[in-house]
Amino acid sequence: MKILGAIIIIAASTWAGFEWAKKLSERPKQLRQLKVALQSLEAEIVYGLTPLGQACIHLAEQLPKPLAWFFETVNKKLEEGSSSAQEAWDSSLNEIWKFTAFRQGEMEVMRQLGATIGKHDRDHQQKQLRLALIHLEREEGEAKEEQVKYEKMIKSLGFLAGILLVILLI
Amino acid sequence: MKEILDVLPDTIRRVIEQMDTDIKKGIEEIRIRILRPLEIIVDGKSIIPDSDGGKHVITPQESGQLLNKLSQYSLYALEEELKRGYITIQGGHRVGLAGKVITEKGQVKAIKHIASFNIRVAKQKVGIADRFVPYLYDGKWLNTILIGPPQTGKTTLLRDLARIISTGDIARKLPSFKVGIVDERSEIAGCVNGVPQHHLGDRIDVLDACPKAEGMMMMIRSMSPDVLVVDEIGRKEDSEAILEAVNAGIQIIMTMHGNTMEDLFRRPSIRPLLDMGVFDRMIELTRANGPGTINRIRNQHGKEVYCKKVI
Structure with missing residues (x-):
């Protein structure tokens, strides 16, 4: 009976550790996807001259889940006749944010991009997108560092915490 | 609306x-x-x-x-x-x-x-050109120029002509023709993303927002139109392209700013075309009785073939 309980405790804590570590590895992955998204957006705007709503549909088709939702929502809000592109962008950010692994830094970058989106000519639009990409790159670097530093540790920490608890209980 | x-x-x-x-x-x-x-x-x-x-x-x-x-x-x-x-x-x-x-x-x-x-507000007036068709069609469409000051309905009339040419008219034994429109100011066809917004018939090809002279050459080379439709000619390159089209056996319907045929003579760029008798029909429009009033239609020799009856 005791052994069974111990196994359950260790399994649970190990699982918790892995979950926590997954969050750490999810962030750089999603940041990478966001960068790809903004690069595609740049191509749509600068070379395709695609209207924002249409460009968002294209992006939503290309991207994996949480990010695809974001662009889908932006397009939906534009079609519903939002008063400005910024408003559609910001409210979509707020809605989708909780489903992503992003943090405040990325949020700020995206907000700033939203303030300029669709309001300027091609050159200016490209500059803003490039700027956002540079910021995201920095965030991605930090996220990766964090992942390397803590991912393994957290995984083993979960397992070890389980063992500690079992020893204490025995 | x-x-x-x-x-x-x-x-x-x-x-x-x-x-x-x-x-x-x-x-x-x-x-x-x-x-x-x-x-x-x-x-x-x-x-x-x-x-x-x-x-x-x-x-x-x-x-x-x-x-x-x-x-x-x-x-x-x-x-x-x-x-x-x-x-x-x-x-x-x-x-x-x-x-x-x-x-x-x-x-x-x-x-x-x-x-x-x-x-x-764009209003397509379907049918306004109908009654002038007999003056402009004689086995084939005649090269026609519509002359009038701004706001006299030149483009509106031109648009309706394009519609008649491309759809044809069975009752009058009018066959339909391929029509190429070079729409530099997006006024004739009013295209959005290249698709005409006005009802112009099925056999219409539009080069939207394209410079006229180049556009006419592009049409001639690649789209093989029977009739070319252009708005507001006037520059030297335009008349060269028109000449090219006429020599290629393509009929042209066009518009130009002015009051009468005599005004055309004062335009150095158009003069050679007149001297060669390119324009089979010249339609003079006024705003006297509202936009779209046709004063008279003259042939290439300046003779009147239609005159508005003064009431």
Whole structure:
């Protein structure tokens, strides 16, 4: 009976550790996807001259889940006749944010991009997108560092915490 | 009208929807200027509509919303339109723009800070050219030039001619022809994303926003039209392209600013065409009895083949 309980405790804590570590590895992955998204957006705007709503549909088709939702929502809000592109962008950010692994830094970058989106000519639009990409790159670097530093540790920490608890209980 | 109401901000749309149905039908222009009252031109007369007991003064927010709708929230996609100073929207309506102009090396680059919008309601008058067909068709379509000052309905007549040519008329034993339209100012076909918004028949190909001279050559080379339709010729390159088309056996229907045939003689760029007798028919339009009044139709020798009867 005791052994069974111990196994359950260790399994649970190990699982918790892995979950926590997954969050750490999810962030750089999603940041990478966001960068790809903004690069595609740049191509749509600068070379395709695609209207924002249409460009968002294209992006939503290309991207994996949480990010695809974001662009889908932006397009939906534009079609519903939002008063400005910024408003559609910001409210979509707020809605989708909780489903992503992003943090405040990325949020700020995206907000700033939203303030300029669709309001300027091609050159200016490209500059803003490039700027956002540079910021995201920095965030991605930090996220990766964090992942390397803590991912393994957290995984083993979960397992070890389980063992500690079992020893204490025995 | 529906297409126009769709792009207007809610507040302005409500003002227009409140107007009488009769007046609404006659709307020619909707003029929107920041911080000034909304103006509507109905049958040539200016109307300042009331809303809640006062004039409806346009706020900067409203103009921002209008611009957002017009550009589909993407100003960058309107670069070419902002250079030309107007946008064509669904339904072929045109929105003229004015504001601060940005220039680059002396050429207009774009309009920034747009302060005035002039929404011109496009009305296709189907059938107005019908009664002139016998003068313009003789086994084949004759090379025709429509001459008239601005606002005399040249383009409207041209559009209807294009429709008749491309659809044909079985009752009159009029076969249908392939028609190529070079629509430099997007006025004849009123294209949105290359698709004509006016009803022009099935056998129409449109080069939208294309410079006329180049466009005519492109059409001749690649689209094999039977009839070419162009608006407002006048430059030297235009007449060269026209000559090229005529020699290729393509019939041309075109328009030009002026009052009478004699005005054409004063244009050095068009003169050679006249001397060669390129224009089989010359239609002179006036605004005397409203836009679209045809004064007379003359043939290449200047003889009248149709004259408006003075009542």
